[in-house]
Amino acid sequence: MDTLRSLRVLAEVAELKSFSAVAERMGLSPAMTSKHVQHIEARVGARLLNRNSRNVSLTEAGAQYLLTVRPLLEGLMEAETQLRTDTLSPRGTLRISMPVWMSNPAFAKILTTYHQENPHVTFEVDLSGRKINMVEEGVDLALRVAFKLDDGLIARKLNEVTFQMVAAPAFLKRFGYPQTPDDLSDAPLLAYSKVASDGRVKFGGADGLDAKLRPVMVSANETLLHSAALAGMGFVMLPNWVTQDDLASGALEVVLPDVTWPKLHIHAIYADRSYLPAKVRSFLDFLAGPKGLTTALP
Structure with missing residues (x-):
């Protein structure tokens, strides 16, 4: 059996998670598709795929094996493209x-x-x-x-990305302009769930300061948190890449501008x-x- 073709079949099955879909794509019968995978498993002496009537997934050994094999297959495809076009270009x-x-x-x-x-x-x-x-x-x-x-x-x-605390001017007029981290205690926070779901915000620099705010919204979607901050719902920690235009236009303001924020x-x-x-x-x-x-x- 052609080992190189079997390797390509294995990579396709891992991507599509379906023997029948690979069989259709590569013009093989489902039985032959399965035989190609079995050929590689027999060759390496390990089970590479978990399969049942409904699901196909890589085993841990299969994932490690493909980590090595996939770039070789892609490299071969690039080499073939180079021979056909005399040019190796990104595609x-x-x-x-x-x-x-x-x-x-x-x-x-x-x-x-x-x-x-x-x-x-x-x-x-x-x-x-x-x-x-x-x-x-x-x-x-x-x-x-x-x-x-x-x-x-x-x-x-x-x-490098700087994460700063910002808020809308209208919100700051209602809440007040914090002068120290202590002024943020129990302040309304739009919290990123993967970092500050409990409302605790850490500052950068050698001072090691932090503040405990009160989450009024917790989400893993930074776009929603950003929009809520623009609407004046509370304070939020966002990357400077996100807020640069808002800060320039005045739609948002940096809170405690003299504080060293984390980079x-x-x-x-x-x-x-x-x-x-x-x-x-x-x-x-x-x-x-x-x-x-x-x-x-x-």
Whole structure:
């Protein structure tokens, strides 16, 4: 049996989570599709897929195996493309996962500029904010501020993000302008559920100060928290990438402007491979370059 074809069948089954769908896509019978997977499992001596009448999923061994095999298959496809076109250029669908707060005009402009320079690359963007399995879900790149790096993945630092507390001018006129962190005690907070669901906000710098506010809305969606702050519902901690236009227009104001607010780095997370697909490599270099995150955003 053709091992290379079997590897391609395995990768397709892992992506589509369906033997019948892969059989239709690759012009095989369901039985032959299953035999290709069994051939690889017999070759490596491990079960790579969990399957029953309704579900197909990778085993832990299967996920680790595909982490190594998938880039080899993608590299082979790129090599074949190069032979056909005499040019190795970025192409295909680039699957990205990133936080909701990055869905702003400045980052949309970055994507637009990259696409104009690389028209054969299309984007599939996940903004759910959930923890993902990059290998099993076929995600090429994840942009994260806070993360736990899984085995087989590496992180590339791109830019720094400042998280500031802001509020609408009309709200500040009603509540008053805080002069110290203590003035925020029991103040209404629009709380990001993954960080400050209990209302406690930590300040940056060496002073180690924090404040305990009163959550009036808790959500994992930064866009909703941002909109509620603009409407005057309460204080909110948001990245400066999100609030820069609002601060410039006066729609929002920085609270305690002399306080040192926390600064975090945004990283690009991707599979640790010797040979990245051209679409991933070129987009990483673009993000780190003069038109990307290092200069296009504050």
